[in-house]
Amino acid sequence: MSYHWNWKIFWALTPEGTGTYLHTLLVGLMWTLATALSAWILALVIGSVLGVIRTTPRKWAARLANGYVELFRNIPLLVQMFLWYFVFPEFLPKAMGDAIKQMPPPWASFVPAVLCLGTFTAARVAEQVRAGIQALPRGQQMAGTALGLTLPQTYRFVLLPVAFRIILPPLTSEFLNIIKNSSVALTIGVVELTAAARAMQEFGFQVFEAFTAATIIYVVVNVGVVFAMRWLEKRVAVPGFIGPAVQGGGH
Amino acid sequence: MFGPFDFGVILRNLPYLLKVGMTFTLTLTALAIVLGVFFGTLLAMMRLSSIKALSLLATGYINLMRSVPLVLVIFWFYFLVPYIGAWIIGASRPVQVGAFLSSVITFSMFEAAYYAEIMRAGIQSVARGQVWAGYALGLNYWQTMARVVLPQAFRNMLPILLTQTIIMFQDTSLVYVLSITDFLGAASKVAERDGRFVEMYVFAALVYFVICVAGSYLVKRLQRRIAIVR
Numbered sequence: 001m002s003y004h005w006n007w008k009i010f011w012a013l014t015p016e017g018t019g020t021y022l023h024t025l026l027v028g029l030m031w032t033l034a035t036a037l038s039a040w041i042l043a044l045v046i047g048s049v050l051g052v053i054r055t056t057p058r059k060w061a062a063r064l065a066n067g068y069v070e071l072f073r074n075i076p077l078l079v080q081m082f083l084w085y086f087v088f089p090e091f092l093p094k095a096m097g098d099a100i101k102q103m104p105p106p107w108a109s110f111v112p113a114v115l116c117l118g119t120f121t122a123a124r125v126a127e128q129v130r131a132g133i134q135a136l137p138r139g140q141q142m143a144g145t146a147l148g149l150t151l152p153q154t155y156r157f158v159l160l161p162v163a164f165r166i167i168l169p170p171l172t173s174e175f176l177n178i179i180k181n182s183s184v185a186l187t188i189g190v191v192e193l194t195a196a197a198r199a200m201q202e203f204g205f206q207v208f209e210a211f212t213a214a215t216i217i218y219v220v221v222n223v224g225v226v227f228a229m230r231w232l233e234k235r236v237a238v239p240g241f242i243g244p245a246v247q248g249g250g251h
Numbered sequence: 252m253f254g255p256f257d258f259g260v261i262l263r264n265l266p267y268l269l270k271v272g273m274t275f276t277l278t279l280t281a282l283a284i285v286l287g288v289f290f291g292t293l294l295a296m297m298r299l300s301s302i303k304a305l306s307l308l309a310t311g312y313i314n315l316m317r318s319v320p321l322v323l324v325i326f327w328f329y330f331l332v333p334y335i336g337a338w339i340i341g342a343s344r345p346v347q348v349g350a351f352l353s354s355v356i357t358f359s360m361f362e363a364a365y366y367a368e369i370m371r372a373g374i375q376s377v378a379r380g381q382v383w384a385g386y387a388l389g390l391n392y393w394q395t396m397a398r399v400v401l402p403q404a405f406r407n408m409l410p411i412l413l414t415q416t417i418i419m420f421q422d423t424s425l426v427y428v429l430s431i432t433d434f435l436g437a438a439s440k441v442a443e444r445d446g447r448f449v450e451m452y453v454f455a456a457l458v459y460f461v462i463c464v465a466g467s468y469l470v471k472r473l474q475r476r477i478a479i480v481r
Contacts (some may be wrong), residue, residue, distance in 0.1 A: 003334060070464065071460070073463075074421075074459065074460045074463035074464050074467070075421075075456045075459050075460050075463075076421035076422065076424040076425075076435070076459055077421070078424045078425055078427060078435060079424060079435060079452065079455050079456045079459060080456070082439070082448075082452045082455075083452055083453070083456060086442070086448035086449070086452055087448060087449050087452050087453060090448075090449050176318070180318075180319070180320040180321070181320070182320075183320035183321075183322040183323060184320075184322060184425065186322065186428070187427060187428060194320060194322050194323045194326070197323070197326075198326060201326075201330075207330045208330070208331070211323065211326060211327050211330070214323055215315075215319050215323065215327075218318060218319050218320065218323070219315065219318050219319070222318040223318075
């Protein structure tokens, strides 16, 4: 094998002279986290709403929400990324579309990336929220109605507080997925962690050091999230109410 | 806007999109299923093995693969495979393996980690008594696995394996980052050449959508048919 390892590369300056390669990677990590977190907020909001709708008695609304889930689950993430980046601005009124395309550098790709990851993950969150609500005994909703609560109140005070606790583990894996999936945003020009490692490989010629560092950072972030979520699970656990984990597939 | 939606550009490039692009995507998916399930099953058996070292090794590999983005894994293998190739045949320089072989290896090894977890659940879904029965009949470990446990594990897990395969079929589009002409790569090349982003990407989305929905429908039907009444 003829590969020359050079771990000092992380402290070498990049050709742009803006800082060390380590700095490049950390900025990349920051964009990964920024993209993933913004998209996660979007995914949680849309996903919760859709998930709730899918369990309500309104048949047409449930069907619409089901359609959303089917649509976003059956198109590859990368294609969705391109649709948001290249196609979506074309369908807006011309002034708005142009305004999106002409945003200054990081934002012109960051905003479509967040919209894409958010709406994509929302379909998966919706699936979990629906599963969580349906995992509750039917009597809970009836009890809510018997107490004189309206349907929204039943959801707000009876069903959702327990449903969200039940689905914390699968939501954790969806959150891990969104962090990993944010790497797809490099295709539309977001310089997140994987793209930063790739840039480091291109300019520093140390492929395996760059990728090893990126891999380690991803693993550390993963472990951090898992621990944080375990802590959260323990904190919000209602004694005697630990439901079965609903495991989601995919990556 | 580039003007009205132009169906012509899709029709004109259809042979290229299907013959070059879709053929690549389907070949890659098929090879990755076969190799991925094979290595995944081996990994699952290792993970469940009573030999601590094997179990740790498999667990480590599976967890590592599952915590890293596929895009990064694609890059890893793209650069790593030439060195591994050189190491295997004892060459002094990295061997050129080409984008296709590189992506087949990537997807097999990456998906193996996901298939491994499915197969582990499948193996564990087979009652322990069956294994003991196998040993009692005088079968050794490999015979028990091949004749008793794995056939049932596959049957139990078939719907989940197929669902994972549909996800993988979607994921193969990520070979785009290596500038490979898979279905999406072909669509994107036409889009860039003719300036027809809207048509090509909407069409690509539609094709993926139809294939995946049809696939999920078949899986659901299969699930109903093979469900074992206990």
